Amino acid sequence: MPLLKNGAEIENNWLLLDQDSEAELKPDAAVVLPLARFLAEAETLAGRNAPVGVRLVPDDDAELLVPFLEWIQLVEVSFPKYTDGRGYSQAQLLRRRHGYRGELRAVGHVLRDQIFYMNRSGFDAYETARADLPSVLEALNEFRDTYQPAADGRVPVFRQRHGN
Amino acid sequence: MYRYDEFDARIVKDRVEQFRGQVNRRLSGELLEDEFKPLRLQNGVYLQLHAYMLRVAIPYGQLNGAKLRRLADIARDYDRGYGHFTTRQNIQYNWVALKDIPDALNDLAGVELHAIQTSGNCIRNVTSDHFAGAAADELMDPRPWCEIIRQWSTFHPEFAFLPRKFKIAVTAAEHDRAAIAVHDIGLRIVKRGEIVGFEVHVGGGQGRTPVLASLVKDFVPETELLDYLEAVMRVYNRHGRRDNKYKARIKILVTELGEAEFTRQVDAEFAAQRGHEKIDLPQAEIDRINAYFAPPKFSVPAKAEFELFEVAKKNYPDFAEWADVNLHPHKAPGHCSVTVSLKPIGGAPGDATEAQMRVVAGLAEAYAYDDIRVSHAQNLVLPHVPVVHLHRIWRALNEAGLATANESLITDLIVCPGLDYCNLANARSIPVGQAVQKVFADPKYQREIGRLHINISGCINACGHHHVGHIGILGVDRKGEEFYQISLGGRADEKAAIGDVVGPALKGEDVPGAVKRIVDTYLHLRRTSDELFIETLARTGAEPFKEALYATA
Secondary structure: OOOOOOEEEEEEOEEOOOOOOOOOOOOOOOEEEEEEHHHHHHHHHHHHOOOEEEEEEOOHHHHHHHOOOOOOOEEEEOOOHHHHHHHHHHHEEEEEEEEOOOEEEEEEEEOOOHHHHHHHHHHOOOEOOOOHHHHHHHHHOOOOOHHHHHHHOOOHHHHHHOOO | OOOOOOOHHHHHHHHHHHHHHHHHHOOOOOOOHHHHHHHHOOOOEEOOOOOEEEEEEEEEEEEHHHHHHHHHHHHHHHOOOEEEEOOOOOOEEEEEEHHHHHHHHHHOOOOOOEOOOOOOOOOOEEEEEOOOOOOOOOOOOHHHHHHHHHHOOOOOOOOOOOOEOOEEEEEEEEOOOOHHHOOOOEEEEEOOOOOOEEEEEEEEEEOOOOOOEEEEEEEHHHHHHHHHHHHHHHHHHHHHOOHHEEEEEEEEHHHHOOOOHHHHHHHHHHHHOHHOOOOOOOOOHHHHHHHHOOOOOOOOOOHHHHHHHHHHHHHHHHHHHHHEEEEEEEEOEEEEEEEOOOOOOOOOOOOEHHHHHHHHHHHHHHHHOOOOEEEOOOOEEEEEEEEHHHHHHHHHHHHOOOOOOOOOOOOOOOEHHHOOOOOOOOOHHHHHHHHHHHHOOHHHHHHHHHOOOOOEEEEOOOOOOOOOOOEEEEEEEEEOOEEEEEEEEOEEEEEEEEEEOOOEEEEHHHHHHHHHHHHHHHHOOOOOOOHHHHHHHHHHHHHHHHHHHOOOO
């Protein structure tokens, strides 16, 4: 599935492991784990030399990741249905409240017309089968101004009006 | 009234182009209907029984002549020459073609109107007191805060896909005309010393589980309001139920968690906000928005003006009757607020033709400081009218069929579109309303009865607010036949209450007679002629009314 980040389509080199996968972690493979498994194995994972990521489902409490944000390199926030908006709060919490700086990737039912909101909520990567690169770039620039501060750091209109 | 600056104008313009693109992609088949649906909904476009419906936002119900005239143009150019004003102070057009909607939105943008977030599971149009800025009983004008909330909630990236729709209402008056107790968030503006702040009520709503809002915070200073709202919204977005559409409103979350636990969670989220997350609205911005709502410079009436008014009333009994019923006290001497009734006997409540809209627009511009409101009771209001102009305004309204003297009387019905238009409805509501109106058409009879609110919904979604009608009428479907359930004792004001269903549902043809029996029972039971129906009911209980209701002739 195409993965879009920083204005380009990129390779997805991450390996998603499920909760019970017995497969041994290859020492040099970048892996993404479900939250519960990540939490259970966090100590071991911290010692790896290869990148580690976590996949959140809407029910997950994103703030359980707070102690690990310095070293995890990818958080995948999944949208089983694009109408389930909990991922936006997960993203804002990680990016804005807790200063997470790694990749924040929207996965699942990711559509062109949600990407503007996703970007504002702190996402910087989109795995989507339903939107190509040009349309995503277009979506990101549909609005020149924003009324409220969010994780993307754009200066809201109410500050611009008063010169700061 | 608020005026767009370059930023507001650009945001609305960008929205028009965005929606034009979405419509084109839908028409070309690139977007599936299922994917297009939430996009069109967030722009007020519904697919109804017969056609697409466009709902245009009228933020906190405020219009001026130019805006209302443009709404008339939309009715003429894209619809069938009329529009329907709603209980959320918006307007709906029932016969627009999808391909025309981007052009209609572009026309609306020209007068600073839009359809943003008038539907969908997002924060909807903020509603308020239709006499805001005019009423003698208000602490201050609530509209600046409505506008601040409008801007904050517009395209809020975190709260566009909530569990369910979300409605905020603001009042600042002693008498609550914004029905804050039945909103997802109801805000009452209060003062502590010199500090302006808000009582925050959360979790009210109607629909199939009517609930009155809980007071979760008795004072949030104005500078912290938006941050507090963010905390409420985040708790709801994260924890509101998404497994069942009928349990997804915030009222269910508040009920299931309990008021105390819900409040604790909101307070914890609010306390967790870091400095850099705070919205921290600059005082200069609060001042800037307040300045747009400075009251007009009201003329000082001469004594002769009052005398002329008295003379006109004497000479024109119809005018006197209208003036007696449809005027509301104003804070400025020699002024009043006028209700322009959209409830003629036998009409479709809330409907106005394009010609009628133009008449009201012209009157506002010529005589009433160019200010017009939409009330949640589905009428129009001229909030600032010098007494000296009342007679000529009445004459013009009368000629246009807009001078029905029934504001807050029994024929001033709140009625949803029902099965005549709506694909959610189980039963028709407009014809039932019209039949009830006919029973009480005699102006003397109506005035004798006094203030009495009848609310009619065509289904359990309660768009006609039947739960809070003094007399509520709910259409239900019984094996393909329309029946109507009667409830008594609801009210939407500062003494908000949910009405109680009195007994078995009735056939449509029996509703007018049943309502008449209830009303005649009241007239018989009341102690004085100024004891309202709702007061008599509170005193006697529902028993005598039930007896009368089910008495077979």
